[in-house]
Amino acid sequence: MTHTPYSKDFPVSWDELHRNARALSWRLLEMGPWKGIVAITRGGLVPAAIIARELDIRLIDTICIVSYASKGAEAAQHQGQLNVLKGVEGDGEGMLLIDDLVDTGKTARAVREMLPKAHFATIYAKPAGKPLVDTFITEVSQDTWIRFPWDMEYAFSTPLADRDR
Numbered sequence: 001m002t003h004t005p006y007s008k009d010f011p012v013s014w015d016e017l018h019r020n021a022r023a024l025s026w027r028l029l030e031m032g033p034w035k036g037i038v039a040i041t042r043g044g045l046v047p048a049a050i051i052a053r054e055l056d057i058r059l060i061d062t063i064c065i066v067s068y069a070s071k072g073a074e075a076a077q078h079q080g081q082l083n084v085l086k087g088v089e090g091d092g093e094g095m096l097l098i099d100d101l102v103d104t105g106k107t108a109r110a111v112r113e114m115l116p117k118a119h120f121a122t123i124y125a126k127p128a129g130k131p132l133v134d135t136f137i138t139e140v141s142q143d144t145w146i147r148f149p150w151d152m153e154y155a156f157s158t159p160l161a162d163r164d165r
């Protein structure tokens, strides 16, 4: 087992994610109008779809970027080099830049440089990344790993009394 900075798990259900994405939509609606959305793949895709539906936005583009390993639950908690597979044209004026979360802020810093005039919004923010986000809904501690519903499935839960403590 390799060491990661994450000691807490924060599982998020589809219901909870939907509710938070709608709460974010309410905030963004008041700040609009918006010309379109740039979703940061892949984590930003689901929040972007919900926000686009709520704000009636039809123009949706992507920045395709990867920084955390994707093979296996533990490997996923290790950040590597940022790899931008696809960018977007322009400076982001009037556009919403949407991601699921900011953690260290490394991804946020890179996308803000690419689209300096865009409004950057996420559902979740950890303290190190928080200053880089214009609007977010829920803060979690830096040592928390958020488990998104698309990364989980229903499984047996070991009773608390049987777990190593």
Ligand SMILES: O=P(O)(O)OC[C@H]1O[C@H](OP(=O)(O)OP(=O)(O)O)[C@H](O)[C@@H]1O
Pocket: 040, 041, 042, 043, 044, 065, 066, 067, 068, 069, 079, 099, 100, 101, 102, 103, 104, 105, 106, 107, 108, 129
């Ligand atoms: O603030 P940071 O430390 O840079 O981390 C945040 C980024 O990490 C995750 O993406 P990831 O690179 O794992 O790719 P994915 O969206 O395809 O899961 C998440 O969706 C954010 O985009």
Ligand SMILES: O=c1[nH]c(=O)c2nc[nH]c2[nH]1
Pocket: 068, 101, 102, 103, 144, 145, 146, 147, 148, 151
């Ligand atoms: O699913 C995820 N949960 C997280 O807490 C996180 N931080 C960076 N990248 C992440 N991906």
Ligand SMILES: [Mg+2]
Pocket: 040, 041, 042, 043, 044, 099
């Ligand atoms: Mg991502």
